[in-house]
Amino acid sequence: MDFKPLSGREFPRFSAIKTFFRLPVAEVTQAFDVGIFGVPFDGAVSYRPGARFAPSQVRETSSLGRGFHASRGLQVFDRLKVADLGDCPTVPIDQSQTSQRIEDFTDRLLLANKRFLAVGGDHSITLPLLRSVHRKHGRVNFIHFDAHLDTYPTAWGCEYHHGSFARHAVEEGLVDPHQMIQIGIRGPFVGKDDLDFARQKGIRVFTIDHIRNGSLADFLNGLPEFTGPTYLSFDVDCLDPAYAPGTGTPVPGGLTSYEVQRILRALRVRKLVAGDVVEVSPPYDTSEITSLLAVDVLFEMLCLMSAG
Amino acid sequence: MDFKPLSGREFPRFSAIKTFFRLPVAEVTQAFDVGIFGVPFDGAVSYRPGARFAPSQVRETSSLGRGFHASRGLQVFDRLKVADLGDCPTVPIDQSQTSQRIEDFTDRLLLANKRFLAVGGDHSITLPLLRSVHRKHGRVNFIHFDAHLDTYPTAWGCEYHHGSFARHAVEEGLVDPHQMIQIGIRGPFVGKDDLDFARQKGIRVFTIDHIRNGSLADFLNGLPEFTGPTYLSFDVDCLDPAYAPGTGTPVPGGLTSYEVQRILRALRVRKLVAGDVVEVSPPYDTSEITSLLAVDVLFEMLCLMSAG
Amino acid sequence: MDFKPLSGREFPRFSAIKTFFRLPVAEVTQAFDVGIFGVPFDGAVSYRPGARFAPSQVRETSSLGRGFHASRGLQVFDRLKVADLGDCPTVPIDQSQTSQRIEDFTDRLLLANKRFLAVGGDHSITLPLLRSVHRKHGRVNFIHFDAHLDTYPTAWGCEYHHGSFARHAVEEGLVDPHQMIQIGIRGPFVGKDDLDFARQKGIRVFTIDHIRNGSLADFLNGLPEFTGPTYLSFDVDCLDPAYAPGTGTPVPGGLTSYEVQRILRALRVRKLVAGDVVEVSPPYDTSEITSLLAVDVLFEMLCLMSAG
């Protein structure tokens, strides 16, 4: 199979059954390099739900995606065979069972030596994804875009929720905190100990002030290089609500779409083995601008993957 | 305390901290007759979430409520002392813990010999509410407005979800199926055995065709009388999506707002001990018309309570 | 001038500067029969504002209007010369000054022996309109569509607001309460004395129950005939919120669009001298269905005017 997007100059972009980037649907056994799949689960959110509809909306909006990345000079779909794997099974009302199904689905994919991009769902899905990645690749580097640290403690007596995955990822040894960066952090914080975890573990936290205090170019130059297997998790609430209104816990004062693009283009990642885009909430996504950004981020991650 | 709504002719209806019907907030120990409380939980829905925001939106919309029921000739708040009890504690990501908290909250209320109206939340909240009511009042009569039977089997391996509460309520002996009616039922159905449960248990099912085949007056006259302690559960999807777009699993071909009003006014219930309005989903509730209907239904239930 | 609507088969309906029914704009001195004008004022509403934008939105939506009334067999714009007079001056933040400007504007129009249709604005505009009509025609018959009686007392210390105009119209002797009907009334009521005014004055109140208790045909046949100069005021909240979400104080359980059409077609009015459509609130009018109904009502009133 060809694993090329359906042409928008032959079939209008609003037509056809919606798949990510208008790519073919494939089974794990087929000869693609990267599989994109949805993880429609929002059962771990603390405020606005709706991310369960994100895979469907991102598929729809990805019809506007193209294949050539101008500033990279890269024709992605010539370099990588990419397929839509459909959605991972979930149990909408049970986080624990959902995690198990995500791990099973991803294990099978990694066993077949594929790379993947997952489209959430809320941020709780990243933990089971990382568990699978860890089984395959060992402890990985971790690039985390977010307004929130997601190293928060138990809430309502629940250890696992969409704001605690990063803490568990570190505590379970899935990611290397010394090769972990968090970008776009800006609170709001409950208390001053919110940042203790990152400090103690050696995680580098790039708040919005770090990014904006000097020139963007300076910030980009200061980003570390990631040589080993790396995972990139992108929570759309790293963006300002003006750019990403369609999310569950928006925080004013965030990144712009252009900053996100420039940071993604500046990342030096040798081996991006997997990634995700999470927390797109379609019921709050006026004019689909948030899901359009999610498509952009997926495209940048494919570019990163095609490079190494 | 007076337990009267704030006057709209003194304080504009858009002003003041929002409570149900602009009533005072009270503790369970105070001298009110009926407590209204929210149960902001949508962790058991199968399709569109959002009902977690319903208590807040219904409070807002209930500002438009009044106190005199013209066709009943009844000044409700002269007859009943009604208070807003705030929201029952919930665990947004854990149905089982939420159920326990609902039972605890409601037990305390019933122990104090109060009647109550609960504002969901999804329909899964009715089961713990009924368990409490059963502990207080024994097996109750049950009036159930819904498009769906909610006697469905396990889904995604989960026994408890928002479409199975009515089955559990019967199976646990909380309600008397021979004193149970379901109004507005119209599917869609997965299979022809969907109706078997109701038939076997002796539940009377009034589909939309039953209601519309003759005159409305004839239908109303044929409604049974309920003499013992009775519980009324109102799922807004019994209404047509034109009248109640803001819900999780809308079904075309439903009741009109007027039919609902007439049925509620025609019910002969001696002792309405409790009730609920569920499945209002504000993110989908254009122009707040669904929550406005929920307010109407709450008002009718207060009228029923004031009568006996 | 021709006073015909711009043809939709020559100029697409979404094109051209928006006037009511795509009619020519005229000065009061020109040779038209009926003038339609906007009264963009919502400074007397008690809950949701926005009706100030109604003249503009109704002009936009009236592009979908046509000229032939099928069930009446009537080509309206062959029978009547109708023009758009623009908007009456208003003072958005001063009800009293606005009333004066409305009276001045209307006086000038009536002095020129024109009939008119006013597009509100909130219902407070009807009082100054009636004052002008009274100066020209004396005490008139009054047909009032509404969910509310609008005979309410002072609110927040203000004698004049959008819920008291009907009381003032009677008290000032502008309309004949014995030749006055109120259609669609359903509350909600603050108290049982809400209906006292109508009873004492001899106003016939047709609640939604009156309309629905028998067949629609029977209700229509029972409507009185109006022989003298008559004014028709149409508050869109007489309709159910499903049909008219775009209004300030919606009330569930209202009329359907078809019932409104049938009632308007059944009215026997010899001499409709003026009318208004009020309380369309565009910010709440999803998909413009409320303003589309307003257009329909304006068209029916033009038909009534063309008949006598």
Added chain:
Amino acid sequence: MDFKPLSGREFPRFSAIKTFFRLPVAEVTQAFDVGIFGVPFDGAVSYRPGARFAPSQVRETSSLGRGFHASRGLQVFDRLKVADLGDCPTVPIDQSQTSQRIEDFTDRLLLANKRFLAVGGDHSITLPLLRSVHRKHGRVNFIHFDAHLDTYPTAWGCEYHHGSFARHAVEEGLVDPHQMIQIGIRGPFVGKDDLDFARQKGIRVFTIDHIRNGSLADFLNGLPEFTGPTYLSFDVDCLDPAYAPGTGTPVPGGLTSYEVQRILRALRVRKLVAGDVVEVSPPYDTSEITSLLAVDVLFEMLCLMSAG
């Protein structure tokens, strides 16, 4: 292949790549009975566009569809093998080329002896669909739900547009006007000659008044029987805008969802060879209630097909 919908009790309804009724995607050569396909084209509309997005939205909403029709007692997907054929190629900016592509696509399908349901798109797509059907089945019976007659003349110098297809279908001899009914007609009309075409050709026109003047049962009993090959075209604007806001040229005073369901259930059609649902315009479809109705109509047409 099995041609069964994906189970909602195993895979949540919000998950999976969206196909009509969650059915498998198939090629025309496969062994299914009925193919559903999209025709995403709105290049012939006169007012609000957007119907190009309807196939995608109807696929999304059809996730809520089920398989058992309670009042018919029919498990559709046990009786018929139904598949999603994807979208027919269109040229978004060229009606004439689009028509040719629709005919080619449909010819191939009919040549393979399949029946079909097309999801528009605007009503102009029905003409090429009927041309194909005529080539296969000869002149067919025609059941047409609509607010408008769609027998209108040239507009803006264009013979073919979304309001003229029915005239061309008759003039080209594709449908038998004596075996043709139009249901839900209510204008608005440009002139009194709008109805001349229907009268001259012998088309039976059921206006909203015909349907509502007596009891619904009487109307249903009076519907004719269709014995030969029959085509059913359903324009969602036959419904009232309260029930179907998401359409291009809404007309107040229309059918309710329940009336539509009852009429569709009462139709006596021996051999429904094809059908379509057109004029759903997602940008105006608040809370997706219009597309949900479209799904209902598709389901009723599948039931009709399974019967003969």
Added chain:
Amino acid sequence: MDFKPLSGREFPRFSAIKTFFRLPVAEVTQAFDVGIFGVPFDGAVSYRPGARFAPSQVRETSSLGRGFHASRGLQVFDRLKVADLGDCPTVPIDQSQTSQRIEDFTDRLLLANKRFLAVGGDHSITLPLLRSVHRKHGRVNFIHFDAHLDTYPTAWGCEYHHGSFARHAVEEGLVDPHQMIQIGIRGPFVGKDDLDFARQKGIRVFTIDHIRNGSLADFLNGLPEFTGPTYLSFDVDCLDPAYAPGTGTPVPGGLTSYEVQRILRALRVRKLVAGDVVEVSPPYDTSEITSLLAVDVLFEMLCLMSAG
């Protein structure tokens, strides 16, 4: 009483009766430091109304607020006792009476030696608030964020409206024009004399060009210090419509959320005695991003108050 926000880790943020920052409701006689109250009045706006609903929506959105300000290193609610005082009485249709009620309400509060934050309402409410503050504190420093100067002349014959408060505040001697800054000003202007008032009175006007012409740091360093009693009035239209769509008279080319945060953090104010956030218009606030910003601004003002 404790005057701490309800914990989001115990009670989900979408639950509970909505108060500002989930704080306790208090009477003026209680032992709090700062009272937040709503002033739901939009009777002085010139274009889009709706700000009357802002107190309610800002309460709802403030559920997402937290207590720790990371860049200030400040736990606000440990430093200040803050309470929700409910809404100030208003007369929705009478600006003059409303002003009197605002003054009365605020006088009582200031007499009790409280500081306050008012949530408008349109900008006309600032004048009566300043009158009260002046009675208590004398002529105050004034920090004014706005797109508009609000020193405009009479409109429609009305001296007082939402665009003239700043002029009156200076003319009545309530604020010291030499200790007054206006931030974010960018027109649009009616004429070149719009700026004359500021020039003549010695008000420093920081237009968007002043802020953007150099580096943000340079601008922040150039801000004056305010040593005496100071009032801060924040009109959300100082922000660009992308960041604050929910307002009455939006102006393109405005501040970003981050700039607003940085300016608020850079302000050197010794004694912030009171403040307000005005012109949030919920009917136009897609996805609540404007009210979320209003919450952010309220939080920054609390931080400023806690500092001195």
Added chain:
Amino acid sequence: MDFKPLSGREFPRFSAIKTFFRLPVAEVTQAFDVGIFGVPFDGAVSYRPGARFAPSQVRETSSLGRGFHASRGLQVFDRLKVADLGDCPTVPIDQSQTSQRIEDFTDRLLLANKRFLAVGGDHSITLPLLRSVHRKHGRVNFIHFDAHLDTYPTAWGCEYHHGSFARHAVEEGLVDPHQMIQIGIRGPFVGKDDLDFARQKGIRVFTIDHIRNGSLADFLNGLPEFTGPTYLSFDVDCLDPAYAPGTGTPVPGGLTSYEVQRILRALRVRKLVAGDVVEVSPPYDTSEITSLLAVDVLFEMLCLMSAG
């Protein structure tokens, strides 16, 4: 005639029949300098339609426009007589006929020695506008704001569509590619040859990276000067979707409203003979922020015209 906007201080901005900037409507024969007209056509778009409603919405939003440009120190309507010419005739379903009508309309205007601003419509309208301009003024300089190059090849077999106008304008010799700039370009690109056309023809392309890599001041200083007759075409999708959600093919990473304002103010254009604003799509324009920007751009173009 005076050709001044209706005063907002006499007639509220929400009142009056909507014309561009509340200017008088004029015929081509009248004594104005610049005519603004709508071209309501979206029959050439590739994705989201709706731009047909832009002239109407931009008229509505332009009510918020003023006359004095503060940073230019310019009272535009004292310098230029500007009129609203209504809408150019179009054929909504035929691009070729529409082009002809646009040329005819514009020819007549240019023959009368007027300058113009056209409000689209999609970007296909610029080609016929340029043809007319070329007939009058010969080959013109061309300033093109856009996310897309619009030099794309045939799509779906159609040579002319909204993404190919710039290529045709160059190929037909209407504009001078050496005096042509494209501002805001950022893809997405289908392939690396997308930029070949511009390179070969000598068009200067300013991508978003060009604009943002240095300081804005540096970029502005580097803009070329245009001495001969110049045309400016502004596609709102040059803006980021956060600033312009209401458009057909949004692209993340775009210009801000302030950048657009500064670029427009920095342009050195001796003789702006005509311009357009295109691709505003009202159905996707939440809170009207996109059309508000379009008004701003029109105002800047009037300023440019008043200067030379």
